[in-house]
């Protein structure tokens with residue numbers, strides 16, 4: 001169930017049965033020579049929708065642009081500053097909390113959002129405490145990175161081994177190929193597996209990783225692998241969602 005496709009009486013009825021909501025958050029940024037700019041937003045949204053179906057949960061609007069300042073040396077990449085993204089997350093949560101939502105599970109598609117998600121949750125808690133003290137209504141925010149669960153990790157390892165890497169991974173590219181077969185791209189990549197390591201700012205990122213990949217071989221991506229990875233992610237995160245929503 002998508003919030004954007006519900007009427008207000010439907011949302012009112014839902015809130016009588018559940019206070020939980022699934023919130024997709026992604027990024028619009030370069031994903032190497034064959035990966036789509038929207039990879040992280042596309043994966044997070046589709047997996048969140050799958051969780052919504054599997055767990056009968058409402059799914060909020062996708063926060064499509066994330067914190068990706070380190071990708072800005074590649075054309076097309078977009079970013080919100082951490083402070084802007086904190087404000088966006090806070091306002092999304094605060095708006096929905098005003099109607100009675102209490103448990104927010106963010107399905108995250110982008111590692112670069114992690115620090116900002118954590119900061120945003122503390123910003124929300126701090127603001128509510130300032131305003132209401134101990135009387136603040138119950139509110140819990142949590143995020144899961146869709147690739148960080150035992151089922152997806154095991155499947156990625158089986159399919160791609162150490163060529164999974166950490167950016168523009170064959171797993172995430174496979175998921176987008178499954179969802180958008182019309183947008184599958186071919187590109188030559190040299191070396192087959194990209195170098196891995198760390199980076200500082202955007203210019204340093206491009207200097208170290210000239211085609212945008214880190215440690216990965218996304219030419220191994222296949223739509224059929226994406227279908228399996230997506231199913232594994234939906235199953236695992238549906239269990240996490242149910243536990244999160246029903247926990248004391």
Ligand SMILES: [Zn+2]
Nearest residue numbers: 039040168172
């Ligand atoms: Zn990504």
